[in-house]
Amino acid sequence: MGMTGRSNKQERQASILKQLSRAPSLRIAELAVGLGVSTETIRRDLDELTALGRLNRTYGGAVLPPEAEPAVKEREKILLPERERIAQATLGLIKPGNFLMIGSGATTVHVARRLAADCGNLTVITHAFGVASVLSANPTITVIMAPGRFNPDESCTYGGYAVAFLAGFQVDRAILGASGLMPGGPTDADAESATVYTAMMSSAAATTVVADHSKVDRSFLARYATWSQVDQLVTDRELPLPLADRLAACDTEIIVAP
Amino acid sequence: MGMTGRSNKQERQASILKQLSRAPSLRIAELAVGLGVSTETIRRDLDELTALGRLNRTYGGAVLPPEAEPAVKEREKILLPERERIAQATLGLIKPGNFLMIGSGATTVHVARRLAADCGNLTVITHAFGVASVLSANPTITVIMAPGRFNPDESCTYGGYAVAFLAGFQVDRAILGASGLMPGGPTDADAESATVYTAMMSSAAATTVVADHSKVDRSFLARYATWSQVDQLVTDRELPLPLADRLAACDTEIIVAP
């Protein structure tokens, strides 16, 4: 049984999808002429691609299915109240006129949103598009983006250009997220982002880590700091004792958002 | 003469758009039954909405135009086919392995999208998040963001940091948009963006300006180049003679997208 189906059918279907990427819709008759096959063949191709979820049929043609939301969107929606409390508690650390660096991450975007709403007269340097976008809603906040290679998953920049750029500044405070909170220090799932965080800390007089309780005792590839380098951890629940003792020993203030 | 025409036609068309937002496509017959009007009325509604760019016709129905997200400006939605043709024509200037700089603007984002879909092995330096975002869909393209102050209207960076950063590179080609095409050269509505464009041109061996016919003879604040500094203008219609002669005198190649 010839199960391979090796003919130019695949090329044809690939061509259909490609054409669909640059036109909102296609008609069967045009496709048939353009690809040199009969309309029935096109119809069968469309039915197969529809079964695979690659496109949607219309009467007489096909369209691309509505785009699936980026993965980052889903993550943004969980633990919203917790992040909001963390953001509110972090505001107490910021004074008008401050110079800040803010890292990427869902929680830091919340902090930035609160800053834009309740503070002002700030200058913020960031490598995250989301942070820059919400901050710029407040015209009294000057937002400076760091350069670097573009990370589409987090919509942020990273790499040597980012690190070198950040080294040219001296700010009052760095506000950073974390993927995991370990006794050895905050960790991040993305090693490239971790180097950016480290650079931000080096250019900041103080460092604040913001992270909700789900990050406790989760370990990831890159530890971007030790707790002795972190001045405050803002979170939404009391930490378990081993971790709390460790931070106390490192003079890291623990701020639990009410 | 009742020129307002404010009857329930607007409600009906709004309903069509709303239904379309939750279904990939609609059929005229179903709409006619659901809204209690004749198919001819629905057909006329769809024709009007198509003229407004709110949807795209298919045989027997309608679909939403691609990427009808709220953040996208109305400006992005007009002249879509023209920009698409311009983008396609611009591809011919790009070779695998090229180093590029791409400026902000609706048309340049289209060029970037086509580059991501049809080219590869490129390195692109840009100050526009839209460009970076669509390019990063292709993992063989390295995207580098320029630093600078953040412009929320265009979602791009600008200012001295951006200009200085771009000066540190030497690329094969700069691809730039324009708000207006004047005999003196391409102009832009945003003076800050114009300085970035100028910086890109200084770092590029060749400069290509992409702009649709609606930009012809429109003047804006900042002229960021003279035509003698531009190697190609990619547009979608033949230019009026005075402008065409001027470009010819400056050795600027005019590429009219078919």
Added chain:
DNA sequence: TTGCCTCTGTTGCAAGTACCACATTTTGAG
């Protein structure tokens, strides 16, 4: 080779759609 399966084209018809011209209703200004 034979046999079977997949892919494709062809044919005919039913159903759906587009387009046009014209009649009718609705709307809003004067």
Added chain:
DNA sequence: CTCAAAATGTGGTACTTGCAACAGAGGCAA
């Protein structure tokens, strides 16, 4: 109210699509 423009419905014709059944072409294994 009157009237003209806009909006909508209707009918007819020509065209397009969907569907199903059938037949030919080509590949692959026994």
